[in-house]
Amino acid sequence: xxxxxxxxxxxxxxxxxxxxxxxxxxxxxxxxxxxxxxxxxxxxxxxxxxxxxxxxxxxxxxxxxxxxxxxxxxxxxxxxxxxxxxxxxxxxxxxxxxxxxxxxxxxxxxxxxx
Amino acid sequence: xxxxxxxxxxxxxxxxxxxxxxxxxxxxxxxxxxxxxxxxxxxxxxxxxxxxxxxxxxxxxxxxxxxxxxxxxxxxxxxxxxxxxxxxxxxxxxxxxxxxxxxxxxxxxxx
Numbered sequence: 001x002x003x004x005x006x007x008x009x010x011x012x013x014x015x016x017x018x019x020x021x022x023x024x025x026x027x028x029x030x031x032x033x034x035x036x037x038x039x040x041x042x043x044x045x046x047x048x049x050x051x052x053x054x055x056x057x058x059x060x061x062x063x064x065x066x067x068x069x070x071x072x073x074x075x076x077x078x079x080x081x082x083x084x085x086x087x088x089x090x091x092x093x094x095x096x097x098x099x100x101x102x103x104x105x106x107x108x109x110x111x112x113x114x
Numbered sequence: 115x116x117x118x119x120x121x122x123x124x125x126x127x128x129x130x131x132x133x134x135x136x137x138x139x140x141x142x143x144x145x146x147x148x149x150x151x152x153x154x155x156x157x158x159x160x161x162x163x164x165x166x167x168x169x170x171x172x173x174x175x176x177x178x179x180x181x182x183x184x185x186x187x188x189x190x191x192x193x194x195x196x197x198x199x200x201x202x203x204x205x206x207x208x209x210x211x212x213x214x215x216x217x218x219x220x221x222x223x224x225x
Contacts, residue, residue, distance in 0.1 A: 004156070035215075042202065042217040043157075058212070090156055100145055100164065103213060105156030 002026050006091050006106035013081045013113045021076040021109050023091030031094045032074035033103065034058075034066060036087040043090065049074055081113045126222045133190045135219040137203035138183075144208045146179055146186045151200045151218070160201075161188075195225045 007022045025032065030051045035043040045058030047066040055066050063085060065077045074093075078085060088110050092103040127133055139146065145164045149157040163170045163179045163186065170177045176189040190197055200220050204213040 033212075040217060043215040045212060048212060092157075100162055102147060102159035102162060103157075105149075105158070107154075107156045 004091055004093055004104055004106035006089075006109050008109060009107070010110045011112070013078075013111065015081060015083060015113060017081050017113075018077065018079050019081065019111075020078075021089055021091075021111075022073070023075065023106060024073045025091075025093040025104070026072065027093060027104065028071070029093035029095055029104070030071070031101075032068065033092040033094075034064075034074070034076045035090045035092065036060065036085075037090060037108070038087050046076065046089075083113050085111065086113045087111060123217070124220045124222075126224065127193055129193060129195055129223055129225050131193055133193050133197070133221050133223070135188045135201055135203075135221070137186045137188070137216055139186075139203075139205040139214070140184065141205075142208060143181075143205045145206050146177075147204045147206065147213065148175075148177060148186075148188050149202045149204060149215075151202065153199075157202060190221075193221075193223045195223050197221060198223045 004025045033048040034046040037043050044060045046060055046064050047058055049055045049068040052071045067075045088108045090105050090108045092105045094103045095101040145162050147162045148160045150160050151157045161172045161175050161177050163177045174191045179186045200218045202218045203216045206213050
């Protein structure tokens with residue numbers, strides 16, 4: 001069981017470059033999320049998609065865009081990378097219905113911007 | 115906004131001892147969840163406690179919730195070296211399925 005798969009696992013970019021982080025889940029979940037994790041900051045929500053065809057901003061959306069390609073895939077794009085976007089990025093998914101649904105996480109993409 | 119705030123931030127204990135972590139939140143919640151993160155990995159869901167529950171057990175885990183104080187605690191009994199990880203609480207508001215994560219507790223269990 002793959003669960004949530006993120007690619008790539010590591011990436012180094014130069015300031016101003018663009019890149020797309022990919023996420024796919026095989027649990028037939030409706031909702032998907034992108035977080036960033038910085039030292040001492042916990043996880044902060046960037047964008048989420050409650051269901052296929054919808055996306056909403058989270059706590060820290062500036063500098064990012066997302067695409068919910070289909071029910072399985074949710075991508076995160078950095079159009080012009082900045083050093084402040086150096087972080088570990090996590091994708092997660094969960095069921096939409098019901099109030100007691102935990103989130104399932106991928107193993108992250110470690111992104112460094114020079 | 116970040117609701118969960120864990121206290122203490124780092125804990126080092128001997129194998130077999132108990133580990134306790136606390137978490138506070140700011141608004142009314144639907145439920146509170148605890149996650150574990152091993153080094154270099156994603157978060158793994160451990161246990162969920164609903165707002166109308168006061169205590170919940172799962173194996174060696176015990177979670178309490180005090181809605182009057184807006185706080186929760188996670189107790190790991192008889193700790194093992196494999197429990198070495200970071201532990202995060204996450205509060206879920208009513209009306210949406212977004213989670214607000216705390217900053218995490220790092221627990222080191224010494225064999």
